[in-house]
Amino acid sequence: MAATCRRLGIRTVAVYSAADAKARHVMACDEAVAIGGASPKDSYLRADRILAAAQATGAQAVHPGYGFLSENAEFAEACAAAGIAFIGPPASAIAAMGSKSAAKALMEAAGVPLVPGYHGDDNTPELLAREAARIGYPVLIKASAGGGGKGMRRVDRPEDFAAALASCQREAKNSFGNDHVLVERYVLRPRHIEIQVFGDSQGQVIHLFERDCSVQRRHQKVLEEAPAPGMSAARRAEMGAAAVAAAQAVGYVGAGTVEFIAEEVDDGDLRFYFMEMNTRLQVEHPVTEAITGLDLVEWQLRVAAGQPLPLRQHQLQITGHAIEARICAEQPDNNFLPATGRLDVLRWPPHVQFERGAVRVDAGVGEGDAITPYYDSMVAKLIVHGDTRAQALARLDAALAATHIVGLHTNVAFLRRVVASQSFATADLDTALIEREAAVLLKQPPLALEIAAAGVVAHALAEEVAAEGDDPWSRRDGWRLHGGARRHFDIQHAGALHAVALARPHGAAADNRLELQIADQRWPLQATALGGGRHDVTLADRRLHLTVYAHGERVAVFAPAHSAVLQQIDAIAHAGEGAAEGGQLTAPMPGKVIAFLAKAGDTVTRGQALAVMEAMKMEHTLHAPRDGVVAELLYAVGDQVGEGGELLRLAPA
Incomplete structure (x- = not known):
């Protein structure tokens, strides 16, 4: 957003919490104001402090971003009362769509298709259980005021309903301050397809086509693409018209997203149902920008200033295909548990930031920053655009391969496996794709030990040459005037400790030949440092370009198809340490x-x-x-x- 504002000559002011003092959004703006502690309730959910910051700096408008108060009707009203423009829809539209139950009643009246379910006000557990039985299992419990997969559970059996309901309500209360839920039929093999809509204060509403957000884990999006694979022109027009009708029903102004659940019918076409409306700009909006060539933040600013929409429906067209990958700090092989820690290394592929291009990176953090437990686990969005879906897939895999993050767990390797999976590559999409492809997506073998060890050895030799020069008498690579030599490395890889040896066979001094030895296996090794942690490594008859980053005992090795984080153990430093007690x-x-x-x-x-x-x-x-x-x-x-x-x-x- 800051880049768009700079281009338009608009001064920007950031607000930040105690945990975000060095965040990218703070550095990108012209001015910044601290508004409280790390916890959202002490900062980003404090409407009074945000408005006070706006008034103190002379700001004329507030852009609420993607979360927190972006869909809070009371905040929109408070902005209006303070004479500050809210860059979003009117409070009445937020309120109308803020309750999933009320929104579904409105959509039913507007003729928008709905999933069968219970959307009433009575939330007593006994009534909800009876309604679930009436609808028929499996059912989906959803927080009425929610989003982002929070307060949402699939329930397959009546005996599991009570516990799932209690968990949903606790999560909804904590995330949204409202524990009201609704219950719907769980659509088997559903696709999640959403329509980007835009309205202006002159009463015009248009749609900017669809995005397919079916690839999800824990009801949260992982990959998003536009246009939706397999979408016919007739169905696109029908879904777009339904989304526009939904927005018009609440007098919508600004950017919004109407989300649908879709299922394939016998003839291969799609039947769709209204799910909810997000009354804000979505995290995945860059894929819409990529296929339309538009800046949706600029549109938001113009509409908030009272200007009409820059284009009409017939002037919009789709060009190419775009895919966004959400890079998150998490552990895919451990039920996607979120991870925290310092970003010791954060290297992106070559890209054009903030502009339309083949590769785009939207990141809120930089190298040396930390992912904290206070907010969402997303590190960045990686967006690619191609002439075709096949080209976009190839570009996404190449961009992910060039993304190097060290210091905490991330889902980058997992994302590459999803992109390469049979289901995603052939656009056999539904929200259970990850569970369906779990065998090839999760708990895959790590980078081969010999390749990881070759990276550790190559990096160690390069570091020593850089420090000691080419004097053969000072080097520790095993060079001898006469005879052979061995050097030992203790490496922990994939939870196991391995003794690795680097040997210079007798008579090999003249041609600089080395040999990597692990147990009873031997590989001829040649390594050339290319600078910047990059190494040209030949291991037996296999030649690889490896990138290696070392921080203390931790060494990260990135190979073309895989990566690994190892520990190069200093035996003396760990002398006397005992094994941790198991079973805790x-x-x-x-x-x-x-x-x-x-x-x-x-x-x-x-x-x-x-x-x-x-x-x-x-x-x-x-x-x-x-x-x-x-x-x-x-x-x-x-x-x-x-x-x-x-x-x-x-x-x-």
């Missing part, structure tokens, strides 16, 4: 204790749910690692726990 219930990520499901003295069995934690606005249930007796609860409900903190003590049964 520890926090897999920093977060807050929401509930304990057992008390001291209870006998528990392996796999039994024992505690619920919240991190990044999502609930995570933790299970007993073994049979035992709960000897002691080490935290209280509401306590913050660091990653690895022991939550309770288990004694033998």
Whole structure:
């Protein structure tokens, strides 16, 4: 947004929390104002402090971004009362669409198709359970005021309904301050297709085509693309007209997204149902910008200033295909648990930022910044555009391969596997794609040990040459005037410790030949440093370009098709350390204790749910690692726990 404002000659003011003092949005703006503590309730959800910052700096308008107060009708009203323009729809439209239940009633009256379900005001557990039985399992429980997959659970059996409902309501209350839910039929093999709409204050409403957001984990989007694969011109026109009707029904002004659930029918066409409307700009709006060549933030600013929409429906057209990948700090192989930590290395592929191009990166952080537990786990959006979907897929894989992040867990390797999967490559899409392709997407073998070790060795030799020069008497690569030599590396790879040797066979000094040795295997090795951590490595008959980053004992090796993070163990530094006691219930990520499901003295069995934690606005249930007796609860409900903190003590049964 700051780049668009600079181009238009508009001065920008950022607001920031204690956790975001060095964030990219702060640095990008002309001025910045601190508004409170790290917790959203102490800063980004404080409408009074945001308005005070606007008034103190002379700001004429507030852009609410993607989350927090962007869909808060009271905030929009407060802006109007303060004489400050809210860059978004009128408060009445936000309120109308803010409740999923009320929105569905409006859509039904406007003739927009709905998924069968219960959208009433009565939220007593007994009534909701009866309605679920009437609708028929599987059902989907959804927070009425929610979004982003929070407060949402699929339930397949009546006996699981009560626990899922309680969890949804807790999560909804914490995320949105409202625990009201609705219950709908769960559409089998659903596709998530949304329509970008735009309205102006003169009463004009248009749509800017669709985005397919079907690839999701935990009801949150992973990949988004435009246009939707397999969308016929007739169905596109029908869905666009339904979205425009939905926006007109609430007097919509500005950017919004009408979201639909779609399912394929016998003839291969799509039947669609209204799901909800997001009354803001979406995280995935760059794919719409890529296929239309438009700047949607500029449109927002112009509409908020009272100007008419720059184009009419017949003037819009689709050019090429665009895909966005959400790069998140998380652990895909551990149920997508969010991760926190410092971005020791953050390197992007060559791209054109803020403008239409083959590759675009929208990032809110830079190298050296930290991903904290207070906000969303997304690091950046990586967007590619091509003439065809096939070209866009190839560009996305190449861009992800050139994305190097070290310091915390990310989903970059997982995203590459999704892009290469049979289902995604052939556009066999639905919201269960990740579960359906789990065998090829999750828990894949790590980078081969010999390649990872070659990267560690090549980097170590290059660092020593850089420090010591080419004097053969000072180098530690095994050079000898006579005879051979061996050098040892202790490397931890994929949870196992390996003894790796670098040998210079007898008589090899003249041609600089080396040999990598692991157990009883041998590989001739040649390595040439290319600068910037890049190495040209030949391992036996295989030639690879490896990029290596080292921070202390941690070494990250990026190969063309894979990557790995290893530990180059300093045996002396770790002398005397014992193995950690197994079988503990520890926090897999920093977060807050929401509930304990057992008390001291209870006998528990392996796999039994024992505690619920919240991190990044999502609930995570933790299970007993073994049979035992709960000897002691080490935290209280509401306590913050660091990653690895022991939550309770288990004694033998």
